[in-house]
Amino acid sequence: MYSKDGEDYFIVDAHIALWDARPENQRNVHGKQFIDCFYDYHRNLSPESEVWTYEEYLYYGGERLMHDLFEVGYVDHAIFQPAALREFYHRGFGQTEEAWALTQANPDRLTYNHCWDPRFGETGLAQLEEDAKRFGLKGVKLYTAEWHGDSRGYKLDDPWSYKYLEKAQELGIRNIHVHKGPTIRPLDRDAFDVADVDTVATDFPDLNFVVEHCGLPRLEDFCWIATQEPNVHAGLAVAMPFIHTRPRYFAQIIGELIYWIGEDRIQFSSDYGLWTPRWLIESFVDFQIPEDMTEYAPITTDQKRKILGLNAAKMYDIEVPRNLRLPDAGEPATGPRQPERADLAGV
Amino acid sequence: MTLTVTRAVPGLDEQAVRRALDVVMDPELDEPITDLGFVRSVDVHENGVQVHLRLPTSFCSPNFAYLMASDAKDALTALPGVERVVVELDDHHDSDIINRGLAADAGYKGTFGPEAASDLEDLRMTFRRKAHTAAMERVLTDLLRARPGLEESRLGAVTLADLPTGPATSALLRRRAALGLPEAPSSVVMVDEHGVGYAPEEVPLRLRRARSTRISIDGNAHFCRALLRTRYPGSEEDQTYRAEGAEPGDPTFIPLTSLTVKENA
Numbered sequence: 001m002y003s004k005d006g007e008d009y010f011i012v013d014a015h016i017a018l019w020d021a022r023p024e025n026q027r028n029v030h031g032k033q034f035i036d037c038f039y040d041y042h043r044n045l046s047p048e049s050e051v052w053t054y055e056e057y058l059y060y061g062g063e064r065l066m067h068d069l070f071e072v073g074y075v076d077h078a079i080f081q082p083a084a085l086r087e088f089y090h091r092g093f094g095q096t097e098e099a100w101a102l103t104q105a106n107p108d109r110l111t112y113n114h115c116w117d118p119r120f121g122e123t124g125l126a127q128l129e130e131d132a133k134r135f136g137l138k139g140v141k142l143y144t145a146e147w148h149g150d151s152r153g154y155k156l157d158d159p160w161s162y163k164y165l166e167k168a169q170e171l172g173i174r175n176i177h178v179h180k181g182p183t184i185r186p187l188d189r190d191a192f193d194v195a196d197v198d199t200v201a202t203d204f205p206d207l208n209f210v211v212e213h214c215g216l217p218r219l220e221d222f223c224w225i226a227t228q229e230p231n232v233h234a235g236l237a238v239a240m241p242f243i244h245t246r247p248r249y250f251a252q253i254i255g256e257l258i259y260w261i262g263e264d265r266i267q268f269s270s271d272y273g274l275w276t277p278r279w280l281i282e283s284f285v286d287f288q289i290p291e292d293m294t295e296y297a298p299i300t301t302d303q304k305r306k307i308l309g310l311n312a313a314k315m316y317d318i319e320v321p322r323n324l325r326l327p328d329a330g331e332p333a334t335g336p337r338q339p340e341r342a343d344l345a346g347v
Numbered sequence: 348m349t350l351t352v353t354r355a356v357p358g359l360d361e362q363a364v365r366r367a368l369d370v371v372m373d374p375e376l377d378e379p380i381t382d383l384g385f386v387r388s389v390d391v392h393e394n395g396v397q398v399h400l401r402l403p404t405s406f407c408s409p410n411f412a413y414l415m416a417s418d419a420k421d422a423l424t425a426l427p428g429v430e431r432v433v434v435e436l437d438d439h440h441d442s443d444i445i446n447r448g449l450a451a452d453a454g455y456k457g458t459f460g461p462e463a464a465s466d467l468e469d470l471r472m473t474f475r476r477k478a479h480t481a482a483m484e485r486v487l488t489d490l491l492r493a494r495p496g497l498e499e500s501r502l503g504a505v506t507l508a509d510l511p512t513g514p515a516t517s518a519l520l521r522r523r524a525a526l527g528l529p530e531a532p533s534s535v536v537m538v539d540e541h542g543v544g545y546a547p548e549e550v551p552l553r554l555r556r557a558r559s560t561r562i563s564i565d566g567n568a569h570f571c572r573a574l575l576r577t578r579y580p581g582s583e584e585d586q587t588y589r590a591e592g593a594e595p596g597d598p599t600f601i602p603l604t605s606l607t608v609k610e611n612a
Contacts, residue, residue, distance in 0.1 A: 033405035033440050040404065044577040150461060182408040186464035190473060191408055217375065217567040220477075220559035246569065252562045260559070295558075336552070 002074035002308075004285050009305055010324045012312035013078040013277050015141075015177070015212060015237040015269035018065055018099045020091065022058045030147075031088040042274055045241035050279055060273050062102045070109060073270075073277040076309065077318050079111045081141035081177050081212075087148065100135065111316055113139040113177065118160035119148045125167055132171040138316055140173060141212075145181025145191055153184035156196040165204055175315055176200075177235060179212040192218045194225055201229040208315055210267060213238035214257060223260035230333035233315075234261060236307070237271035243283045251289045255296030262337040263303040264328050267312045281308065302326055356428040361389045364396055367426055371418045373411070374474040376568040377481065380415055383568075384575050384585035387437060395431030396423055401582070402439060403574035409441040410467055413448070413458060420449055476540040479522040481564045483537060484557035486515050503550040508532035 002009045021035035039057050052060075060068075069075040080103065082094025096114070103112040114131045116124055131137060145153045154161060156178065168176065184191035194215050201209050214234035215222020226232040234257050242250040257266050268284070270277035285304060289296045305326060313320045331337055371380045380386060380400065387399040400416055420434040435446045448458025456463045487502050490510070507530065510516045520530055528534070528542050535544045537553070545553050569589065576583045 030405075030440055033438075037404040037406050040574055040577045044573055152462065182406050185462060187410045187459050187462045188464050188467055188470060189410075190470055191410075217563065217570075219563040219566065220556070223559050224556065242566075242570075245573070246566075249562075249566050249569065252566070256559050256562060259555075336555070 001076055002281050002285065004282075007285075007301055007305075008324055009074075009281070009285060010309040010313065010320050011075045011077075011277070011281060012268065012309040012316070012318060013069060013073075013075045013270050013272065014210070014267040014312040015081045015235055016065070016069065016078045016272040017080065017082060017093075017274075018060075018062060018095050018102070019083075019093050019273065020059045020095050021089065021093065025089045025091055027088055027090050031085075034085065034088050034093070038274055041238070045245055046275060047244050047279060050276055052273075057273065062098055065272065066102070066106070068276050068278070069272060074281050075109075075277050077109055077111065077313070077316075078272070079113055079139070079312070079316065081113050081139075081179075082115055083141065083143045083179070084115050084117065084146065085143075087146075103135075111138065111318075113137065113141050113175070115141050115143065116164050117146055117148060118154060118158060118164045119151060121160060125163060128164065128167055129171065132168075132173060137171070137173045139175030139177060140168065141177045141179060143179045143181060145183045147183070151185045152187075153181070153191055155184065157199040161200070162203075165200060165207065169204060169207060174206065175208045175210060177210045177212055179237075180215070180218075190218075194218055194222050197222075197232060198225040198229060201225070201232050205231055207231060208233055210235045210315075212269075214253065214266075216253075219253065219256060223256055226265070227260040227336060228334050232261070233265040233267060233311075235267050235269055237269045238274070240268065240270065240280045240284070241275050243280065243287060247287070248290060248293075250287070251293055251296065254287075254299065255289055255293065258299070258303065259296065259337055262329055262331050263306050264311060264331075266307045267315075268308045284308065356391075356394065356426070359391055359396070359426065359429065361391060363426075364389045364391060364398065364423065367422050368398070368419055370422055371415060373571075374414060374471055374478075375408075375411055375564075376571060377474070377478040377564055378568060380419065381585075382587035383572060384579075384582045385415065386585065387579075394429070395433070396426075396429060397433040398423065398435070400434065400436045401575070401579060402436070403571045403578060405438060405440045407439065407571075409439070409445070409459075410470060412436055412439055412441065413445050413455060414467055414471065416445055416449055417455070475522070475525050477560055477564060479519075479526055479528075479540065480557045481561035482515070482519040482522040484554065484561045486510055486519050487537060487554060488558070489515055499554065500547040500550050502554060503535070503537050503545045503547055505536045506532065507534050507536060510536065 002011055021031065026032055035058060039054060042057065043051055069078050080099045082096065082099065085093035100112050103110040112135050114135055114137055116128050118124065178197055180192045180194065182191050194211060197209055197211055208231050210233040211222055212235040214236060216239060226234065239253050242253065270280050289298050310320060310326055365381050365386060368386055369379045369381050372378065373380055373383055376383065385400050385402060387401040390397040398419060400419060402412060416434050416436045420432055423429060423432040434449050436442050444458060455467055490505065491497055491499065523530055526540055528538065537550065538544050572586055
């Protein structure tokens with residue numbers, strides 16, 4: 001819970017990780033390159049006071065996670081979204097056992113989502129059934145640029161991907177978090193392209209597709225498909241920290257998202273440990289669309305409440321104190337949300 | 348060791364090489380690699396030139412990385428009198444693969460083998476279209492600012508002749524040429540990649556969508572530039588200055604307050 005100026009905010013951090021990128025876990029140079037890339041993101045976008053040392057960043061452990069999120073970070077509930085990266089790390093990047101043990105010890109505060117890779121075929125499908133039972137899965141995190149043998153990525157509308165989505169539906173796994181990365185097979189394509197999300201969102205209307213970092217670096221393509229598909233949502237991983245270094249760019253991202261998909265389908269996350277939630281939440285509650293950006297309506301306190309927690313709480317059936325609940329906006333399920341602003345009429 | 352700098356190719360020095368590389372664009376960011384600071388070093392020697400490239404992360408998309416590196420090699424090979432060109436991409440997860448491919452002039456398929464299906468022309472075209480869309484949005488929004496009273500729905504009738512001369516218009520003309528769109532003064536500005544315009548009632552939403560493309564490209568560009576500076580301290584000296592999203596006067600964030608664009612305003 002975060003409170004400021006007499007307003008309370010229920011906080012769900014919808015994308016967190018517990019990783020181990022220490023040298024002894026790195027399988028090859030790509031393990032180092034990957035965490036170095038994350039660390040540069042962290043150093044580049046964090047306020048100076050929030051920058052960790054490289055050693056801390058390689059592995060922070062469950063105790064620190066609990067402290068950063070729940071003791072000082074205002075978070076009421078957080079959702080693990082692990083990336084396996086088995087080709088880069090001996091024991092994988094996301095630490096399944098440690099995250100699951102934490103979740104079992106703190107069931108009111110943590111939800112564990114797992115991951116699958118459709119290139120494991122039938123074996124993976126059987127594993128998914130076991131995982132769903134063991135973890136009580138409500139959601140999964142899919143990293144489409146995961147390397148696997150001589151393939152370095154897949155599309156959500158590949159035939160085997162469909163089998164996994166069908167299995168998920170059968171197992172009651174409703175929330176599919178999609179994280180696009182730089183590689184895909186074949187390499188001829190734009191790996192960040194979100195057109196495959198469009199296809200599966202149409203074919204699986206009962207599943208929710210949360211596109212992490214709201215499609216960045218393809219924000220425009222994401223907005224265009226999400227405005228047409230009522231079950232496509234925006235995750236704010238990676239987008240949030242722009243609030244500090246590039247507040248005007250952040251305003252444009254939020255403004256575009258609220259315009260194209262509305263206030264009910266945007267989920268806050270710190271992407272912990274890429275960044276820590278405390279400063280992001282404080283900054284977001286203080287944030288306002290700059291006055292000169294008249295193409296966007298000012299963001300309201302209730303919109304902030306939904307983004308910071310209520311939207312993800314609804315998706316995951318997380319109990320929200322009665323006095324903090326809000327109704328959905330009275331908006332159509334598809335199409336731009338502020339049509340009066342389409343022609344800059346608010347100017 | 349004796350250090351000798353031989354300039355067997357008349358007039359070829361580091362500056363000439365960098366100017367030759369100005370034509371190499373980052374397709375996603377729609378900016379020359381020389382402005383972005385991606386050219387790490389230039390070494391001119393007898394009969395040839397060696398260039399090292401660097402990118403903001405090890406995990407920049409390998410297809411774009413390959414495009415930039417192979418375009419760089421092509422641009423340098425085309426220089427008169429240059430016989431030997433070495434282009435190497437540093438610190439990327441596919442550096443070995445790409446550098447081997449470039450050295451052997453193996454082409455895209457030869458470089459990536461079974462991971463490559465046909466070629467990268469569709470990819471290149473996708474980003475040419477986006478670059479055109481963004482350039483189009485910039486001139487039209489500039490026009491709205493410059494002409495209070497111009498109704499947004501009438502932007503669909505604006506022609507190239509209506510645009511002021513300046514860098515934004517020149518940029519649009521270059522993007523049109525890349526798509527093979529007409530450059531005659533009477534040509535309509537607001538068109539799709541096939542040169543087809545929009546009905547007045549469609550214009551506001553199309554402009555809005557074009558704006559999201561422009562925001563996306565600008566946002567990626569300033570993040571990539573900043574990541575390069577984090578990864579390679581000092582690289583800012585090789586970057587052409589651009590405002591990056593923090594500054595109120597940032598020209599990539601066009602303030603629209605001064606516009607009068609309401610219907611019947």
